[in-house]
Amino acid sequence: MKNNTADSVKKHKEKRSAKAKISSVVMCAPITIWSVLFILLPVAMLLFMSFMTKGPLGRVLYQFTFDNYAEILKPVYLVVVKQSFIIAFWTTLLTILLGYPLAAFIARVKKKTSGVLTVLLMLPLWVSGLVILYSFVVILNSSGTLNSFLLALGIIKEPLELLYTNFAVILGMVYMFLPFAVLPMYSSIEKLDPGLMEASKDLGAGPVKTFFKVTLPLTSPGIFAAVILTFIPCIGYYMVTDMLGGGTSMMVGNLIYRQYTIARNWPFGAALSIILAMIILLMVFIYTRFGGDLDDLGA
């Protein structure tokens, strides 16, 4: 091996033993193969399907078209998209507003208590989110628990129409996503150095100013993670709208679900999924750009 002087500045490859390389390949193989076969390939298929043509009787004609994307712009569907975003927006806002103080509380109590509170928070969803959601039907029914309770107390004279409204849908959604939103906010509040708040107060800022100038900006990654964890599933989670919204409210998730069940229009369903995925990947991209960690979305 004869190098010249210029070569001695070139990037040298890291030297690793053959056995180290083999063991690394063996360890990486399962997750790499799985990710390619069951994540990348499906997404590619979805993209492919979104450009196909709908055939008669729910069949798919393999002819290239942009029609599925154009279809989304029809007023019927735009209404659904708008509705989805409105419901997702209110759900997210309420979840964050309700969850942040709880997260702050959990972050402040003793380690043991915070562990117990976290488990208690997650427990109902671990057991069965669906059944518990159904309890809302029982509670919100015109002759249900809440109405009977309020009637008995004499607060209302007529039973309230609560079920099958957007109110019921948002209530159910907040219920479903609150625990998932609290966790990342909790972990970012817990990481906060209490010295910073004291420093801020020491420098003459009141509690309100300290909160908006110090606490809030520093815990914003946790809040943004919570936003993503609420907003994303909210749009796709068709069961809540199905159970608590009756036929009145429909979300993009319901629309996609329909294309694969009743309407049998797979290409249109694929196009809807791609658009939904794009919007969400954009949000996630912004999230990581602002220093968010993808790992915080999983635990």
Place this chain on the structure above:
Amino acid sequence: MEKKRGKKKAASVIAKIYVILLFIFIYAPVVVMIVFSFNDSRANVVWSGFTLKYYKKLFVDSGIWEVFGTTLLIAVISTLIGVFVGTTGAVGLRSAKFKGKKLIMNTIYFPIVIPEIVLAVATLLVFNLSNVSLSIGTIIIGNTTLVLPYVYITVKARLAGMDPSIEEASLDLGADRLYTFLHVTLPAIMPGVMSGAFMAFSLVLDELIVTSFLANAETTTLPMKVYSMIKKGISPEINALTTLIFAFCMVCLLIYLIKWAFDVHKVKKARANAML
């Protein structure tokens, strides 16, 4: 000074009241579910007397047990595969160097960032276009993909907290890489693996969207059954079953807490001894 302390105390009381109210909101549906599992009326709306007949029915009705069995089977197998793939992946990708590693590492997060329904539809398309007929197998694959990132993330976090030189120490002492992985790395990341497995298992148990898209006509899981029953008007057996699962979880939590308290006591004692 006095006033300030009073203000602080008031704030703490308000905080406590707030948290209690929030937990009432969270547990109200649970209480309703439990109460109505003992309600002597099929219509799940009015209270008409105490009964245990739904619990009896639950134990006799073989249909629900079969569904329960299927659900458990799917959850166990998906969890096992997910734990295997996620754990080896987290360990392997930590030090590996290959083209496309970055792409794979980002791809792993897909199932948590895209809505479940998108993943379900996409996976369905793969099986459909490659002429694989739907079965329990396809359900397991879909669910494994769904839980993979959770295992990967928890194991990765645990690995980040592990001192990498203990693996080097093992190699240095004459153990090859497999022996090191099994005797040093794995025990060190075990808590991460276990919590990943626990998350995966509980997610699959309650998974409806991916499962119902990838199931054939013969296969039913508990969430699917629950959902179809809800759509028809719920049967209190489901309330009874969920109550039992809930009670089981509560007992597990209690045992864990007692054990934890006991361990803390033991460690404290040992520390005290070490000081002497």
Place this chain on the structure above:
Amino acid sequence: MSKPIVSLVNVEKWYGTNHVVKNMNINIAEGEFLTLLGPSGCGKTTTLRMISGFELPTTGVIRVQGESVEKKEPYQRDVNTVFQNYALFPNMNVFDNVAYGLKVKKVPKEEIKERVLKILKLVQLEGFEKRRINQMSGGQKQRVAIARALVNRPKVLLLDEPLGALDLKLRKQMQIELKRLQRKLGITFVYVTHDQEEALTMSDRIAIINQGILEQIDTAYNIYEHPKTTFVAGFIGESDIFDAVVLEDKDGVVTVGTEVGKARAVSGEEKLAPGTAVSISVRPENMLFSSERVEGFHIKGVVKEHIYVGNLIKTIVVLNDGTEVKINRFSVDDLPKEGDLIYLYWKVEKGIVLKEKSLVDTDSARDIKGGREDEE
């Protein structure tokens, strides 16, 4: 030197475009206590990790007992390491930690027990077998780490800043214990540290490394008394260093001219031609002063201040070009007053001539020695 147990021949290490170890040549004798000393990031730990097998040299050969270890995995090498942060297995107790290497090698159970108990006795941890690692103090963990390596009877023990995490008092105590242990067992120790005092206390020889280059390898005495480079002179202890040009090299005395005046120093092995650029290094405790000119010296300065550091007094003298020179004295008698003009000198044998390293490029130096053909 008898046949070396470890030898590094022309070892180079690159990380990408980062050249961290440059043409390292070291021979380590059997039973020797060698310390690799240098500032952090100088490549000493990388050198150690190449011997243990966790890093492979980009080029060059490492031999252990005369055999090249390039193809050997860390677990196939007859060397053991004591890691900086102990690296004890948290899931095992003390006994299992120490027994790990023997268990891997499938040593019979009875023998394992005997050897582990013996080594634990040696490091004064008798009766600690069942202890969990998180119940041990830092010093105890350190002993376990040493026992875990030594129980395998390695040919060479590598120690990577093993005392770095201990407090000063414990560190001093462990230094003596480690040295005693090494003498008793006769095992070769290769010890990495950035603490010069630790190196001077423990080592048979010290290898001083700076920016990946081996500056000097020698006994503690020679390193201190006869530093070969300005870096060594500045890194070990304190030195006053003057840039100079040789005027004359005659009868064992070198006369040089510096920016601040003439001076003298002792000749080296090779004769220096007039005009050669060199540095002259003098330890502050060897620096003398007088109110009148001393023959052969013409360096004068003004006393700026005295600093009392317990047992010695540092005097700072400002020379006419603005540089400051330190004088260390052990007594307060005859101190010059601040503001006094004094002449500096030293005994000729206390002035050391250092060849100007910065002017001699390492690559061309290698060429002169007839270095490897694959460079240049």
